[in-house]
Amino acid sequence: MNRIAPLLAVSLALSLASSVASAAGCGKPRNAFDQVYCAGNLFSQTDKDLNTAYTSLRGKLDAGQKDALKKGQLAWIAKRDGECSKEESNGYFVNLDCAIQMTESRLSFLKERERECNSTGCVTDKLGQ
Numbered sequence: 001m002n003r004i005a006p007l008l009a010v011s012l013a014l015s016l017a018s019s020v021a022s023a024a025g026c027g028k029p030r031n032a033f034d035q036v037y038c039a040g041n042l043f044s045q046t047d048k049d050l051n052t053a054y055t056s057l058r059g060k061l062d063a064g065q066k067d068a069l070k071k072g073q074l075a076w077i078a079k080r081d082g083e084c085s086k087e088e089s090n091g092y093f094v095n096l097d098c099a100i101q102m103t104e105s106r107l108s109f110l111k112e113r114e115r116e117c118n119s120t121g122c123v124t125d126k127l128g129q
Helices: 004-024 032-058 063-084 096-119
Strands: 085-088 091-094
Touching: 032 063, 032 096, 063 085, 063 096
Parallel strands: none
Antiparallel strands: 085 091
8 A cells, every 4th residue: 555645645635634733722722632623733844844844945955956855855765654654454553743843853954954954054965864
């Protein structure tokens, strides 16, 4: 089974649900379903921020650096998926807390690379991490 398709479906569903996030009471989730819903919304927003930072950084790079960044990003996605999700006979499971933490960490990494590009210049080896 393709692992990307289920994640995309979950991400799309969570994005659509984000417009009513306040209705679930994310400040004080009442039950496990509220917690999952709120974590899903947080992951969706963090993933959106990650994509924005990636696009912004990519705009500052030459062709070789863009390739390095893409390879690093694909490796990071594989690592995140491996650490934060699993497929079993009864379904596909995503640990949203893990996914949020790893996405926030990657977002910080991308922002740091952009600051570096703006100040001292882009370091291709770092982009591929």
